[in-house]
Every structure is written in C-alpha cells, then in structure tokens.
Amino acid sequence: xxxxxxxxxxxIIPFLFLHFINIFFYLNNEGDLNRIGYFYNNPSxxxxxxMQFSLSKQYTxxxxxxxxxxxxxxxxxxxxxxxxxxxxGYKNFLAKEDISVLHIDRFLSExxxxxxxxxxxxxxxxxxxxxxxxxxxxxxxxxxxFQKIDFSKSLTLSSMKSQINNYEEKxxxxxxxxxxxxxxKIPLTNIQYLFNNKPNYSQTYKVDISRDNLFTGNPKxxxxxxxxxxxxxxxxxxxxxxxxxxxLNKINSLLTKKNIQLIVLISPDKYDLYYPHIKYKNIFKxxxxxxxxxxxxxxxxxxxxxxxxxxxxxxxxxxxxxxxxHWSPIGASVIAKEIKKSINYNKLQISNSISx
Amino acid sequence: xxxxxxxxxxxxxIIFILYWxxxxxxxxxxxxxxxxxxYIFYGWWDWRFLSLILFSTIVDYSIGIGLSKQENLNKRxxxxxxxxxxxxxxxxxxxxxxxxLDNFVLAFSFFGTEIKANSLNIILPVGISFYTFQTLxxxxxVYTRKLKPTKDFIxxxxxxxxxxxxxxxxxxxxxxxxxxxxxxxxxxxKKAVDGMRQILWGLFKKIVIADNCAQYANIIFNNSSEYxxxxxxxxxxxxTFQIYGDFSGYSDIAIGTSRLFxxxxxxxxxxxxxxRDIAEFWRRWHISLSTWFRxxxxxPLGGSRGSTWNKIRNVxxxxxxxxxxxxxNWTFIIWGALxxxxxxxxxxxxxxxxxxxxxxxxxxFPNVKDFFSIVFTFSLxxxxxxxxxxxxxxxxxxxxxxxxSNSLFTSPNFENDAxxxxxxxxxxxxxIIEWLxxxxxxxxxxxxxxxxxxxxxxxxxxxxxSLFWFGGKEQQFIYFQF
Numbered sequence: 001x002x003x004x005x006x007x008x009x010x011x012i013i014p015f016l017f018l019h020f021i022n023i024f025f026y027l028n029n030e031g032d033l034n035r036i037g038y039f040y041n042n043p044s045x046x047x048x049x050x051m052q053f054s055l056s057k058q059y060t061x062x063x064x065x066x067x068x069x070x071x072x073x074x075x076x077x078x079x080x081x082x083x084x085x086x087x088x089g090y091k092n093f094l095a096k097e098d099i100s101v102l103h104i105d106r107f108l109s110e111x112x113x114x115x116x117x118x119x120x121x122x123x124x125x126x127x128x129x130x131x132x133x134x135x136x137x138x139x140x141x142x143x144x145x146f147q148k149i150d151f152s153k154s155l156t157l158s159s160m161k162s163q164i165n166n167y168e169e170k171x172x173x174x175x176x177x178x179x180x181x182x183x184x185k186i187p188l189t190n191i192q193y194l195f196n197n198k199p200n201y202s203q204t205y206k207v208d209i210s211r212d213n214l215f216t217g218n219p220k221x222x223x224x225x226x227x228x229x230x231x232x233x234x235x236x237x238x239x240x241x242x243x244x245x246x247x248l249n250k251i252n253s254l255l256t257k258k259n260i261q262l263i264v265l266i267s268p269d270k271y272d273l274y275y276p277h278i279k280y281k282n283i284f285k286x287x288x289x290x291x292x293x294x295x296x297x298x299x300x301x302x303x304x305x306x307x308x309x310x311x312x313x314x315x316x317x318x319x320x321x322x323x324x325x326h327w328s329p330i331g332a333s334v335i336a337k338e339i340k341k342s343i344n345y346n347k348l349q350i351s352n353s354i355s356x
Numbered sequence: 357x358x359x360x361x362x363x364x365x366x367x368x369x370i371i372f373i374l375y376w377x378x379x380x381x382x383x384x385x386x387x388x389x390x391x392x393x394x395y396i397f398y399g400w401w402d403w404r405f406l407s408l409i410l411f412s413t414i415v416d417y418s419i420g421i422g423l424s425k426q427e428n429l430n431k432r433x434x435x436x437x438x439x440x441x442x443x444x445x446x447x448x449x450x451x452x453x454x455x456x457l458d459n460f461v462l463a464f465s466f467f468g469t470e471i472k473a474n475s476l477n478i479i480l481p482v483g484i485s486f487y488t489f490q491t492l493x494x495x496x497x498v499y500t501r502k503l504k505p506t507k508d509f510i511x512x513x514x515x516x517x518x519x520x521x522x523x524x525x526x527x528x529x530x531x532x533x534x535x536x537x538x539x540x541x542x543x544x545x546k547k548a549v550d551g552m553r554q555i556l557w558g559l560f561k562k563i564v565i566a567d568n569c570a571q572y573a574n575i576i577f578n579n580s581s582e583y584x585x586x587x588x589x590x591x592x593x594x595x596t597f598q599i600y601g602d603f604s605g606y607s608d609i610a611i612g613t614s615r616l617f618x619x620x621x622x623x624x625x626x627x628x629x630x631x632r633d634i635a636e637f638w639r640r641w642h643i644s645l646s647t648w649f650r651x652x653x654x655x656p657l658g659g660s661r662g663s664t665w666n667k668i669r670n671v672x673x674x675x676x677x678x679x680x681x682x683x684x685n686w687t688f689i690i691w692g693a694l695x696x697x698x699x700x701x702x703x704x705x706x707x708x709x710x711x712x713x714x715x716x717x718x719x720x721f722p723n724v725k726d727f728f729s730i731v732f733t734f735s736l737x738x739x740x741x742x743x744x745x746x747x748x749x750x751x752x753x754x755x756x757x758x759x760x761s762n763s764l765f766t767s768p769n770f771e772n773d774a775x776x777x778x779x780x781x782x783x784x785x786x787x788i789i790e791w792l793x794x795x796x797x798x799x800x801x802x803x804x805x806x807x808x809x810x811x812x813x814x815x816x817x818x819x820x821x822s823l824f825w826f827g828g829k830e831q832q833f834i835y836f837q838f
Binding site: 001003004005008011012015016019177178179180181183184 | 360361362365369373376543545548549552559563816817820823824825826827
C-alpha cells in the first residue's frame with residue numbers, strides 16, 4: 001500500500017505544490033494586467049490609488065431608469081470598460097459637476113458604436129431627451145469596431161427593456177481551478193519574466209521604463225496588454241482611420257438632426273500613452289494612431305485623450321493603474337474635466353451663434 | 357464535490373488513508389467511514405439535500421425489512437408500491453413538477469381555457485435520478501426474491517450513498533454492490549493500480565476531451581443562428597465527444613475510485629462510438645441505465661414477446677422514458693423517440709443482435725463494411741444529440757434546418773480557428789487510443805503494462821501533464837443535471 005501512495009505522490013505532489021503556491025501568491029483581483037499576466041506580486045496596488053477618492057455614485061444607468069416615462073439628461077455616455085469603473089469612472093466625475101449623466105449599461109453595448117447607431121435609429125431619443133452623447137472606445141478596438149457596424153439596425157425601447165429584464169449578472173469565478181493551464185502557466189510565466197519581457201505564456205508585457213515615478217511604489221516596469229501591440233496593424237491603417245472618422249461624422253449628423261451633439265472619446269492604449277517612457281524603444285514599434293487621427297477634420301467634438309493624459313503624466317503618478325489596462329480615477333477625473341470644458345465651450349459657441 | 361477539483365484531490369487520499377490504515381480492521385467501521393465520506397462528498401454541494409438521501413435510505417431499508425417478514429403477496433405488493441411511489445414521487449416533484457405544470461397550463465390554453473398556476477423555484481438535487489433508481493432496484497429485487505433484504509443499516513446506507521457513484525452513476529444493482537459491503541475488503545495492489553489508471557483515463561476524458569469540446573460546442577449551440585451549416589455540424593460533433601468524454605469519464609473515475617476501496621462496479625460504457633448499428637450502440641452506452649430499464653420496465657411490459665404492435669409500443673416506451681429520465685424537457689423526449697425510430701428497423705428485422713462482439717476483433721483496422729456501418733451509426737447519434745443539447749425543440753429544429761442549408765457546403769466559419777486545431781489533434785489521438793484499447797474495460801487498461809517502468813512512468817506523466825496543459829475551463833459534469 002505504501003508503494004502506491006509513494007508512486008501516486010510522486011506524480012501528484014508537484015502539481016499540488018504549484019497549485020498552492022499559486023493560491024497564496026497569485027493576485028487575480030489586482031487589475032486585469034496582473035490577472036492575465038499571472039503575476040505573483042504587485043508593487044503598486046490599485047487600492048492605494050483608489051482610496052484617495054471617495055465618491056458616491058451620481059450618474060444613472062439605463063437599467064435603473066423607468067423607460068415608460070420621458071426623461072431628460074444632459075449627457076448620455078456609452079462605451080467599453082473605460083466607461084465603467086463605477087463611482088471612480090469619468091462619467092461619475094462628470095455627474096459630480098452638476099451635469100446629469102445617463103450611462104448605457106455595458107451588457108447592452110458590446111460594441112458601443114453599433115449600439116449608438118441602433119439607438120439613433122430607434123425611438124430611444126424620443127423618450128430620453130439628451131443634449132450630448134459621449135461615445136467612448138479604447139484605441140485598440142476602435143478601428144475593429146467600425147468593421148462590424150451596420151447602419152440599418154435599430155434597438156427599440158421595448159427590446160431594450162426586455163434585454164434589461166432578461167439580463168442576469170454572471171459573477172466570474174475567482175478561484176483557481178486545479179486541473180487547468182493556470183497551475184503550470186502561472187509559475188512558468190513568473191520565471192519567464194525574469195529573463196524576457198514578452199508574454200510567451202500570458203497576455204501581459206512587462207518592459208523596463210526610463211522613469212521610475214510613473215506609478216505609486218515606483219516600479220521599474222511598465223505592464224501593458226499584448227493586444228496593444230498585436231492590433232498595431234489595424235491601429236496604424238490610415239485608410240481605415242479615415243473611414244472611421246467619416247462614419248463618426250455620419251453618426252454626428254444623424255444625432256444633430258435630433259439636436260444632440262456627439263463627443264468622441266478614444267481611450268489611449270497604455271502602450272501608446274507610456275511609449276515615450278519605454279527604455280528600449282528600438283524593439284517596439286512606434287504607435288501612430290493618434291498622430292494620424294488627430295490630423296483629420298471632424299464635425300464632432302473630439303476629446304484628445306492622449307494629449308490630456310500625457311500632460312497629466314508629467315504632473316501626477318498613476319494616471320493609469322500600474323496593474324491594469326485602464327486609467328485610474330486620476331486619469332478619469334482629468335478626462336471628465338475636459339469633457340465638461342468642451343461642453344461649456346460648445347454651449348458658448350451655440351449662444352454666440354444665436355446672439356449673432 | 358467535483359472529481360476534477362482540488363477538493364476531491366485532497367479528499368480522496370484522506371479517506372483512502374483513513375479507510376486502509378485506521379478502519380481496516382473493522383468492517384462496520386469501514387462502512388461507516390464510507391457513509392460519512394459520502395455524506396461529506398454530497399454535502400459539499402448542498403448539505404440540505406442530504407436529508408433526501410437519508411429519507412430514501414430509511415424508506416427502502418424499512419420496506420426491505422418489511423418484505424422479509426411478509427409472505428402475503430398483496431401486502432408485499434403494497435410495500436413495493438410504497439417504495440416506488442415514494443422514490444418516484446420525490447423524483448417527480450424535484451425534477452418534473454414544473455414541466456407537468458407548464459404543459460398542463462399550455463394544454464388548457466390551447467383549448468381556450470386560461471389557468472393561472474405558479475411554477476415553483478425548485479432546485480434539482482444532484483444525483484437524485486441515480487440514487488432513487490439504485491434504491492428502487494434494491495426493493496424490486498427483494499420483492500422478486502432475487503436478493504435477501506439486509507438488516508445492516510450502515511451497510512445499506514453505504515450502498516445507497518457510496519460516494520464514487522452517488523451523483524452520476526453507474527447505477528449499481530443491489531445484487532452486485534450490496535453484498536460487497538458485507539465482505540471484508542483486503543487491499544490489492546494490482547487492483548489499486550488499475551483503479552488509479554482508470555481514474556487517470558477518466559480525468560483525461562473529462563478535462564482534456566470533454567471540457568475542451570464543451571467550450572466550442574457551447575459557443576456554437578448558443579449562437580447557432582450566426583454560424584454556417586458546416587460549423588453547426590462541427591458543433592454537434594464537438595457535443596458528441598463532449599458528452600461521451602464527460603459521462604464515460606465520470607464513470608471511469610467512479611469505477612477507478614471504487615477499486616481503490618476494494619469494490620467492483622460494472623462497466624458503464626463500452627466504446628459506444630465504435631458501434632455498427634444502433635442496437636449495438638445501446639448495448640454499449642450508459643449500460644447501467646439501459647439494463648435497468650430493460651430489467652425493470654421493458655421485460656415487465658412484455659419485452660420482445662407478443663404482437664408486432666406490442667413490440668413497437670414497448671420499444672417506444674423504453675426509449676421515451678429513458679429520454680424523459682434525462683430531464684424535464686421535450687427535447688429529451690424527442691431524443692428518446694428518435695432513438696426508438698433508429699432502433700425499430702434493426703429490431704423488427706431481427707438484426708438487433710447481429711453485432712454482439714466488439715468490432716474488428718483480432719484486426720487493427722475495420723473492414724469497409726464495418727467502417728461505413730460505424731460512420732453511419734455515429735452520424736445518426738450525432739444527429740440525435742442535437743435534440744439532447746438544444747435549449748428547446750424550436751432551437752433544435754432551427755439548428756437542423758440551418759445544417760441542411762447551402763452553407764453546409766462551405767468551410768466552417770469559426771472565429772477562434774487557431775484554438776480549434778489542437779482539439780482536432782487531441783480528438784484524433786483520443787480516438788486512436790480508444791480504438792486500440794477497445795477490448796478492455798477502459799482504453800488504457802493494458803497500455804504500457806509490459807513496457808519498461810521508466811517508459812510507463814513517462815506515459816503517466818504525459819497524461820497528467822496534458823490534464824493541466826490542455827485543461828479547459830472547469831465545468832460540472834453534464835449528468836449532474838440529470
């Protein structure tokens with residue numbers, strides 16, 4: 001009997017050992033880059049940044065709205081995970097500034113650009129009166145999202161109601177499964193990062209930076225998402241960017257007919273924003289998306305997030321979280337201020353044109 | 357507790373050590389440990405439903421005792437019916453209450469009468485279909501005097517709740533399993549090694565084959581309107597391997613675990629996808645359930661005796677009931693009926709016992725006829741699984757109609773193409789191993805036994821490594837829902 005116990009232990013104990021190491025050291029709730037990069041440690045915890053802000057939720061979600069009665073809001077926000085972040089998101093900072101904000105729930109807008117088109121084509125804006133729409137998309141998905149849009153689709157208020165009623169929030173499993181790639185990948189990745197910054201087994205780059213005061217805790221590395229580089233061909237495709245801008249102009253003209261002004265917010269990829277601070281730039285391609293996009297003429301209001309956040313990096317640490325692909329409340333609040341400034345400027349322009 | 361979880365990986369060695377080192381000198385104590393372990397194993401999922409197992413155990417134990425003291429046939433029948441009603445009553449309430457209620461309301465509304473009835477939010481206790489059938493088999497066998505009733509309550513409790521096969525079978529007959537609780541079990545190294553090998557192969561089937569196929573089968577079935585006919589065929593094939601890997605994998609782990617504790621459970625799957633006709637398939641798929649229905653339903657109904665009409669009726673009854681056993685949904689009933697339709701031509705032409713032995717015995721490859729028979733039977737099975745997997749009948753019909761469209765002749769349009777390719781390679785390796793091992797209880801029963809130890813250990817290490825490297829998302833066993 002001892003023989004079988006010994007033999008079985010020989011095969012099983014190493015995996016059990018790895019599994020328990022992972023359970024104790026792997027930080028899967030410390031930012032998406034930490035999770036998908038399988039990191040054991042985080043020199044700059046998100047909580048240290050977030051705890052500086054204590055805000056109550058001031059915006060309204062569509063799922064909280066009584067869609068049977070007409071309502072008014074100053075701003076409608078629609079976007080991806082950069083538009084989430086609960087009370088620490090830009091929409092809440094905007095709402096704090098005496099601007100009423102309605103936010104389209106994330107589960108209703110897998111592709112926010114498509115969803116906005118569907119809302120324009122429906123009766124939504126007849127029931128919900130809006131002055132400005134903030135359409136947000138992350139840089140890496142921006143061009144791709146336009147490849148899948150269909151201007152003929154619509155999302156009526158009634159189907160939106162049924163989507164809201166049928167939605168069940170799925171809480172993702174946080175615990176590590178024993179029989180999974182993670183048992184091997186997590187230790188393997190942590191060893192690999194000692195020698196190499198490329199994500200061979202994970203989805204996070206860990207590269208050296210030339211400045212050590214970019215994040216709390218002064219880590220000497222920058223973490224960013226693999227797709228920031230993998231999507232480079234899409235992001236740098238000038239013809240596709242022109243096409244996107246044309247489509248945004250078209251969306252703006254459709255909104256203008258409803259007396260709504262479009263504000264476009266493209267959230268820079270972390271790689272793009274922090275590129276100037278990467279130590280060995282020769283091995284990484286230069287991101288050109290914003291350079292080209294900013295040069296195009298636009299009928300809509302454009303928030304130049306890259307420029308705003310680049311300025312902020314010079315003044316503040318943690319504009320983006322160290323261990324996340326997303327901006328922190330510091331970045332989000334600056335963005336919100338800029339949106340407010342643009343709205344005020346637009347109002348001024350309108351009142352000037354009326355008085356003339 | 358899932359077999360493919362860390363909980364079980366820790367639970368099993370603890371119970372194993374206690375069983376063989378602490379309680380080994382006292383049979384009653386060993387059986388008591390099995391009961392405690394089984395209740396912990398089950399209670400890990402939801403302790404509230406332990407009361408159901410205990411209730412079922414007490415009822416059938418008492419009825420068994422009652423039957424032993426009763427010689428009057430009518431009174432014996434009453435006792436038998438009490439057991440049937442209690443067990444099937446529990447099963448019906450938890451599994452079928454809402455189904456019958458909804459269909460009742462629907463039937464009345466069809467005739468213009470609106471009935472207001474509220475469905476209950478009932479949680480289906482895991483494994484209820486399995487342990488109720490197991491306890492029923494005990495009472496029926498005692499009633500028919502095939503088995504002497506037991507007076508050993510602990511032994512009987514251990515039989516009802518035996519953790520390796522409690523939640524998803526194999527559904528053991530009391531005549532096979534119960535007597536094993538009365539005999540002293542001695543540790544047998546060879547048996548234990550064989551058990552470990554079967555557990556290993558079961559884990560491979562579940563984690564590497566079933567869970568990986570599940571990821572793609574789920575995507576394709578859940579978004580079937582977006583895919584081409586050829587992709588939907590691929591989805592149905594993925595599900596075909598998923599359900600086999602999942603369920604037979606569970607059975608392998610259950611049988612292997614039982615062997616570690618000195619018990620022999622019956623084979624539940626005998627390489628069904630190598631069947632040459634549908635009758636052979638049903639002799640090889642979920643054997644413990646098929647034989648249960650054969651012995652306790654089909655034969656009492658008259659079996660294959662009587663007029664042709666009676667034969668057809670009996671075949672339909674057994675297949676439809678078997679389908680309904682799987683779940684309270686019309687899709688399962690149609691799946692059962694479809695299998696009855698497949699089976700009838702073979703049965704009525706007396707060809708249902710043509711293929712009793714395993715295909716291509718003493719040969720490496722099947723002959724052309726066997727090959728095409730296997731492919732044909734497999735295709736019929738894949739088609740039937742569409743109903744089994746679909747959310748409802750409409751979904752199944754839409755899925756099938758989309759398959760038989762022009763897009764059937766296009767190449768599959770699957771988004772994560774790069775991830776699908778390794779699965780095809782894994783499936784190919786899996787089919788080869790299963791084919792080579794088709795004469796054994798499980799595919800790797802003899803694999804490597806005559807190799808040098810180092811080579812054999814390398815094989816074990818490779819399979820274990822694949823459990824981790826190719827481990828899909830941890831998923832519950834499909835048959836838990838039944």
